[in-house]
Amino acid sequence: MDSLAKLLLQCAILTAFLVNSPLTKVEGSFDESTSLPEFTALVDWIRSHEGGFVDDRLAVLSIPLDNSNSTFYRGIFTTGVVRPGERLCYIPWATIIGPGGFRPEFDAPLVDTVFHLSHELKYGETSPFAPYLKVIGQQQITNPSSWSLSGRALFQQMLGDVLPPHHFDRNVEWFVQHYGMHSDLMKAFFWVSNRAMQADTGNQWLLVPLVDQYNHHSDDGKVNTARFASRGNGFEVIATKFVQAGSELYTKYWGDHTHFFFEEFGFVEEYPQRWEFDLRHVGGSVLEVRLSPIQNATNPKQFLLEWFTDTPDTASMDIMQRELMRLQEFERVYLKDLDSYHSVPKTEKDLILRYHRALMTALNQVVVAASAGERSEEECIVEMAVTCLGESRRKLSP
Structure with missing residues (x-):
């Protein structure tokens, strides 16, 4: 058996393992016992301001991320049926923390919001934003740039010099270089960079209470809300679809790629996932793909791989194959014994593991699809347990 055949066999086995691994959160039933009481005070505070509105059907819940029940995420659910066009909040x-004139105009707008938040944190309970600050302070920031030194080092070792996100801590390095490492300021920086959103009406970075609890979904079919901002007037969320009682309300964050969402927000998005592999600095080309599970497929392990760029050249394929094998070796050496890395917090270990699985799945699909040559789709499914030819090889416009 030649090296390519061995690699393809490894990919087929790997696919069977990866698709049965928990990459995304569990779709659970609504349970009001998981409702977070600290948000009651936040909602009351929002409603106390002129025009403030929060629908009584909304509830912020803590839900297990996977079947282990060891990691939880927060999200907004509805206790009743929601119809398109209904105003949710x-x-x-x-009540919004945004640019407050704390920095010169030539500074980045995000920096002004960071200094505004830092200013309010100093006042604590006496700040007019105290109910919101209490909620912010209880939330864990999970984007990689905020991790421990040991966690960041392990993550960088996994990425190597080829895989995204590239230079994931560059924003932190830039901020420290310009503004120092004051603990309160750094805390504010991480919160703003992880939770803030941009207003539709301009380049403003805003911390918007309650709205920042809506989770992202990459599937347009599951996105059921739209957000609207107007400078000086407020921030509104409207339902865009019919939503059953007990369902989570989703929005869509700015950005396109799975690695971008992980870098900026610290989560591995659900499928479909869109990846961009920029290999130009190592002699390859730019590869961009979207990976979607095939709905109602006879084999639940099948994915549809769609190309946004031309299918890989030989040099790029060689690079992708090497990276796939390197990730397999990284798993064997490091991930099989993650518990022994006591200096890496458990949350960071879990996130590294989840991102590693997502990367492995994406690389595996690209390698198998591009290596299949002119085989029929049926042959590819039988031999590789993935879909890689036919319509899945068409070139798409972004």
């Missing part, structure tokens, strides 16, 4: 401008 309106957050007055007076």
Whole structure:
């Protein structure tokens, strides 16, 4: 058996393992016992401002991320049926932490919001934003740039010099270089970079209470809300689809790629996932793909791989094959015994493991699809347990 055949066999086995691994959160039933009481005070505070509105059907819940029940995420659910066009909440401008004139105009807008938040944190309970600050302070920041030194080092070792996200801690390095490492300021920086959103009306970075609890979904079919911002007036969320009682309400974050969402927000998005592998610095080309599970497929392990760029050249394929094998070796050496890395917090270990699995799945699909040559789709499914030819090889426009 030649080396390519061995690699393809490894890919087929790997696919069977990866698709049965928990990459995304569990779709659980609604349970009001998981409701978070600290948000009651936040909702009351929002409603106390002129125009402030939060629908009584909304509940912020803590839900297990996977079947282990060891890691939880927060999300907004509805206790009743929601119909398209219904207003879910309106957050007055007076409750939003945004640019406050704390830095010169030539500074980045995000920096002004960071200094504004840092200013409010100093006042604590006496700040007019105290109910919101209490909620912010209880939330863990999970984007890789905020991790421990040992966690960041392990993550970088996994990525190597080829795989995204590249230079994931560059924003932190830039901020420290310009503004120092004051603990309160760094805390504010991580919160703003992880939770803030941009207003539709301009380059403003805003911390919007309650709205920042809506989770992202990459599947347009599951995105059921739209967000609207107006400078000086407030922030509104409207339902865009019919939503059953007990369902989570999703929005869509800015950005396109799975590695971008992990770098900026610290989560591995659900499928479909879109990846961009920029291999130009190592002699390859740019590869961009979207990976989607095939709905109602006879084999639940099948994915549809769609190309946004031309299918890989030989040099790029060689690079992708090497990276796939390197990730397999990384798993064998490091991930099989993650518990022994006591200096890496458990949350960071879990996130590294989840991102590693997502990367392995994406690389595996690209390698198998591009290596299949002119085989029929049926042959590819039988031999590789993945879909890689036919319509899945068409070139798409972004």
